[in-house]
Amino acid sequence: MNRQLTTSILIATTILLITVAAVGLSTVRVGAQAQSGGNLTAADVARIANETVTNVLAKQLAFPIEAEVEPRRGCPACHTLVNTTSGQFTLAYEAHVATAARNRTHPAFQPTDNPNVTECFSCHAPGNGTRAGKGTVAPLALRDIVHPAHLGSQIFKYELGGSCFSCHNVDGEGNWLILSQAVDTNDKGVPNPDNLPIPGAIPAP
Known part of the structure; x- marks a missing residue:
């Protein structure tokens, strides 16, 4: 099947x-x-x-949206540096906020760094063998962080109108791809047909 x-x-x-x-x-x-x-x-x-x-x-x-919002697809469409002092809202900033809530520190990046999600997989790709259920180096695989974090976020769902396709696309075989770059779309989130295949759409590790 x-x-x-x-x-x-x-x-x-x-x-x-x-x-x-x-x-x-x-x-x-x-x-x-x-x-x-x-x-x-x-x-x-x-x-x-x-x-x-x-x-x-x-x-x-349903993810009800009170007003029309501009579709954002791809991690950098939301997670980019908007505050050079705090680092909001880079992936590194989000990682530091999450680890601080557990009284830990994130070792790889400073909050003001602006890494691409592909860099996160250096430690947070799914582990195998004795690391099964964990990241290859980190305590958690990235998929076990971002999915509950986004679907449990009222800002992501309601204010930004986020969905699975904010972060993913599906290839011709039905496999989920990760959108590692901001995607050029129309007002419905459909990618620009003059810029295909979608740049930065990569298989999930």
Whole structure:
């Protein structure tokens, strides 16, 4: 089974499970309303079920954006030096903030350095053997840092309208690529057809 088909199956399964859970919640709502003495019609039951499914799916799958935002694709589209004193918002700055939260220091770069993500893989590529589940040198592989950090970030999702395609592209075989350079796109995030293949789109290590 190829990776693209597997991904599609996983997405479909996730939506199905969320829908089942939402239907279960709507059943609880219907039961609670009935116990409170309310008279429920078939239309009431259908409305409650529809509202619950919609609300649960929206919370789990959608990244609502309050206003139009300019699409940004590629690590340097967001992670670039904007403050020469603090280093915001380079990858090195983000690394120092994260390690400081654990009372540690990041040894490779200063916060004001502006490394490309490819340099991060010198230590944070996925390890093998005794390093399995870790980075080749670092305690964590980069994928175990950036995915939860981005998907758990309200700024990334809501203010910047971020998604998987902010950092990735998919090749013709369904493999995820990392966008190591800022991508020239239109207002929908579609890459410039006059500049293909996308510069800096590299296989994930």
